[in-house]
Amino acid sequence: MTENGLHAEDALVISGRALHSRLILGSGGFPRQSALVDAIAASGAELVTVAMRRVEPDAPGSLLDVLDSAGVDVLPNTAGCYTARDAVLTARLAREALGTDWIKLEVIGDERTLLPDAPELLAAAETLVDEGFVVLPYTSDDPVIARRLEDLGCAAVMPLGSPIGSGMGIRNPYNIAIICERATVPVVLDAGVGTASDAALAMELGCDAVLCASAIARAADPVAMAAAIRAAIEAGRLAAGAGRIPRRLYAEASSPDAGLADLSSSTSARGGAPSLGEPR
Amino acid sequence: MNSPHQHCEVAVIGGGAIGLAVAWRAAQRGMSVVVLERDEVGMGASHVAAGMLAAVGEADPGERGLLELALESAARWPSFAEELAEACGIDPGYRRCGTLRVARDRDEAEALEHEADRRRELGLAVRRLRPSEARAREPALAPTIRQALELPDDHAVDPRLLCATLARAADAAGAQLRERAGVARVLARGERVSGVELADGSLLDCEKVVVAAGCWSGVDGLVPVGAELPVRPVKGQILRLRDPLGPGLLRGVVRVDHAYLVARGDGRYVLGATVEDRGFDTTVTAGGAWELIRDVAEAVPGVLELELEEMTAGLRPGTPDNAPFVGAGVLEGLVWATGHYRNGILLCPVTAELVAAELAGEAGAGIAAAFSPTRFATVGAGALT
Numbered sequence: 001m002t003e004n005g006l007h008a009e010d011a012l013v014i015s016g017r018a019l020h021s022r023l024i025l026g027s028g029g030f031p032r033q034s035a036l037v038d039a040i041a042a043s044g045a046e047l048v049t050v051a052m053r054r055v056e057p058d059a060p061g062s063l064l065d066v067l068d069s070a071g072v073d074v075l076p077n078t079a080g081c082y083t084a085r086d087a088v089l090t091a092r093l094a095r096e097a098l099g100t101d102w103i104k105l106e107v108i109g110d111e112r113t114l115l116p117d118a119p120e121l122l123a124a125a126e127t128l129v130d131e132g133f134v135v136l137p138y139t140s141d142d143p144v145i146a147r148r149l150e151d152l153g154c155a156a157v158m159p160l161g162s163p164i165g166s167g168m169g170i171r172n173p174y175n176i177a178i179i180c181e182r183a184t185v186p187v188v189l190d191a192g193v194g195t196a197s198d199a200a201l202a203m204e205l206g207c208d209a210v211l212c213a214s215a216i217a218r219a220a221d222p223v224a225m226a227a228a229i230r231a232a233i234e235a236g237r238l239a240a241g242a243g244r245i246p247r248r249l250y251a252e253a254s255s256p257d258a259g260l261a262d263l264s265s266s267t268s269a270r271g272g273a274p275s276l277g278e279p280r
Numbered sequence: 281m282n283s284p285h286q287h288c289e290v291a292v293i294g295g296g297a298i299g300l301a302v303a304w305r306a307a308q309r310g311m312s313v314v315v316l317e318r319d320e321v322g323m324g325a326s327h328v329a330a331g332m333l334a335a336v337g338e339a340d341p342g343e344r345g346l347l348e349l350a351l352e353s354a355a356r357w358p359s360f361a362e363e364l365a366e367a368c369g370i371d372p373g374y375r376r377c378g379t380l381r382v383a384r385d386r387d388e389a390e391a392l393e394h395e396a397d398r399r400r401e402l403g404l405a406v407r408r409l410r411p412s413e414a415r416a417r418e419p420a421l422a423p424t425i426r427q428a429l430e431l432p433d434d435h436a437v438d439p440r441l442l443c444a445t446l447a448r449a450a451d452a453a454g455a456q457l458r459e460r461a462g463v464a465r466v467l468a469r470g471e472r473v474s475g476v477e478l479a480d481g482s483l484l485d486c487e488k489v490v491v492a493a494g495c496w497s498g499v500d501g502l503v504p505v506g507a508e509l510p511v512r513p514v515k516g517q518i519l520r521l522r523d524p525l526g527p528g529l530l531r532g533v534v535r536v537d538h539a540y541l542v543a544r545g546d547g548r549y550v551l552g553a554t555v556e557d558r559g560f561d562t563t564v565t566a567g568g569a570w571e572l573i574r575d576v577a578e579a580v581p582g583v584l585e586l587e588l589e590e591m592t593a594g595l596r597p598g599t600p601d602n603a604p605f606v607g608a609g610v611l612e613g614l615v616w617a618t619g620h621y622r623n624g625i626l627l628c629p630v631t632a633e634l635v636a637a638e639l640a641g642e643a644g645a646g647i648a649a650a651f652s653p654t655r656f657a658t659v660g661a662g663a664l665t
Binding site for chain 1 (some may be wrong): 339341342343398418498499500510511512513556557558559560561598599600602
C-alpha cells in the first residue's frame with residue numbers, strides 16, 4: 001500500500017473478483033433512466049443491483065439494456081421475497097436469465113420495516129451456497145447472524161445501517177464495528193445511507209464497501225449525490241487507514257504552551273496579524 | 281386492401297389521444313390527414329389512463345423543461361376542452377376539481393413537507409392543509425391522515441370521453457380515421473419520407489408521417505434505420521370502480537404515495553396505477569390490485585365499499601428522460617408525437633399545437649426545442665435504446 005491508500009491495488013475482492021469501486025449502486029427508485037445512467041457515471045460503480053421481481057429480461061429499452069450500455073455488471077437481488085423458498089427460486093431465475101452466479105440475497109420479514117427475516121435468510125443462504133451461488137446476504141446489524149452467514153459460506157455480509165430507504169444512517173455503529181472486526185469476508189454496509197457522511201462513517205467503522213440506492217436515486221440531484229457519496233467512501237476509507245485520534249472529554253492543546261509569540265507590540269501598533277513565526 | 285396506391289398529405293400512426301388531437305389540429309389547418317390505428321381509436325394507453333392533469337403533482341426538480349411544457353399544456357386545457365365540446369357537441373369530461381395529496385403517517389407527512397418546499401421553490405401553487413381542513417373538503421378521507429397538500433391547479437379529464445370527442449372532432453374537420461389499420465413500416469425515398477406500408481401490405485403515399493404510436497413508437501423496423509427513438513413500454517395496472525349509491529364519496533383527486541383515486545363526478549372512480557418495466561406484458565395481477573387498493577384505502581376507507589367494474593393494464597410510452605419526443609427528427613417529413621409517459625393526456629393540447637405547427641412549416645416555438653427527437657443523437661448509436 002502506498003501512502004495515500006487509493007492506488008489501484010486497493011481493490012475490493014469478493015469471491016476472487018476485484019472491484020475498484022467500493023460503491024455498489026442500487027438501480028431502484030430513480031426518477032428517470034437518464035438519471036440512473038448519469039449517476040452510474042458519477043458514482044464510478046462497477047456493480048449495480050437489480051430487483052429480479054421488477055425486470056423483464058427480454059424487454060427492449062428496459063433497465064437491463066440501460067445497465068448493459070452503461071458498461072456495469074448486474075448484481076441481481078431477491079428484493080420482495082418473504083420466504084426462503086421464494087428467494088431461492090428468484091436466485092435460480094436470475095442465474096438463468098442473466099447468466100450470473102452472484103446473488104444479493106434479501107429475505108424480508110416485515111412489509112412495514114423491510115427488515116430481514118433471519119431464520120429464512122440463513123435457510124436460503126445455505127441452499128444457495130450449496131448450489132454454487134456467490135451469496136451476498138442483506139442482513140440485520142446483528143454480529144451473530146453476520147457470523148453465521150459467513151460460516152455458511154457467504155461471499156460477503158451486507159448489514160443494514162437502518163431500514164431500507166429510511167435514510168436514517170447507521171443506528172448502531174458499535175454493532176457494525178464488531179461485524180467488521182470479526183468478519184473474514186468483505187462487509188458491505190447495505191441500507192440506511194441518507195447522505196454522504198453516512199457512507200464515510202461506514203468506511204471509518206471498517207466496512208469494505210457501501211451499497212446505496214435511495215440516498216442517490218431519491219436525492220433532488222441524484223448525479224451530484226452519487227459524486228458526493230463516491231468521494232465520501234474514498235474519504236472514509238482513507239480515514240480508516242489513517243487512524244483517528246482517541247476521543248477525550250477535555251481539550252488537549254494542539255500546540256505547546258512554551259514559546260508563545262509576544263503579541264503586545266504587533267497587535268497594538270498595526271492592528272494586523274500577529275506574528276506567525278510560531279508553529280501552530 | 282383497396283387500391284394499392286392511396287395518397288394523403290399527412291399520415292398519423294396511432295389513434296390515441298395524441299394522434300387524434302394532432303389529426304384534429306392538422307385537419308383544422310386544411311391538411312389532408314389519415315389516422316392509421318392498429319386497433320380501435322383510443323384503445324391503447326388512452327383507454328387505460330386515469331386522466332389526471334397533474335402538472336404540479338408530477339413535477340420533479342430534475343425535469344424543469346418538462347414542467348414548463350406541462351404547465352403550458354395545463355393552461356391550454358380549459359379552452360381546448362371548450363373548443364372540443366363545441367366542435368362535436370359532446371363534453372370531453374374536463375373537471376376543474378383540484379387535487380389533494382395526503383400523508384398517512386409521520387414519515388409521509390415529513391416527505392410531503394419536503395415535496396411542498398420543492399414545489400414552492402419551483403414557483404408552483406401548493407397549500408398545506410391541516411387534516412381537519414382536508415377532511416372538510418373531502419369528508420371521505422380517513423380520520424387518521426397526518427397532513428395534506430392542496431394542489432389547486434391539478435385537474436382531471438375522462439380520457440375515454442376525450443378520445444371519443446377527439447375522434448368526432450377530427451372526423452368533422454375532415455381527417456380520415458382508419459381503424460384496424462396497423463402500420464408495418466414508414467417508407468423513405470432518399471432522405472425523406474414517402475409513405476407508409478400497412479400491415480396488410482397496402483401502401484399509402486404521403487408527404488409527412490406523424491408517429492403517435494405510444495409505446496409501439498420504438499419497435500424495431502417501424503421507421504428506417506437511423507431514425508429510431510428510444511421509447512419503451514412501462515406497464516400500469518389500474519382499477520375502475522363504481523359507487524352504487526351514486527356520486528358523493530369524493531369530489532376530486534386524492535393522491536397518496538404510489539397511488540391515486542380520481543373521481544369522475546358521477547359515482548365512478550379510477551384507482552391507479554402501478555409503474556412496471558415489464559416489456560409488453562399487460563396481465564393484471566393480484567399483487568397489483570392489492571397494493572393499489574391497500575394504499576388508497578388507508579387514505580379513503582370508503583373505497584372498499586365500491587364495486588369493482590374493471591381492472592386493466594396499459595403501456596405508457598417511456599423515454600430515457602421521461603420527456604416526450606415532439607417535433608421533427610432526422611428524417612425529413614417524419615414528425616414525432618410520442619413518449620409522453622405518465623403525462624400523455626395532460627400534454628395532449630400543447631403537443632397537438634406544436635406538431636400541427638411543425639407540419640405547417642411554422643418556425644418551432646421555443647418550448648419545443650427541449651423535446652426535440654434528436655436530443656439523444658449525441659449519445660452514440662444504441663447507447664440508450
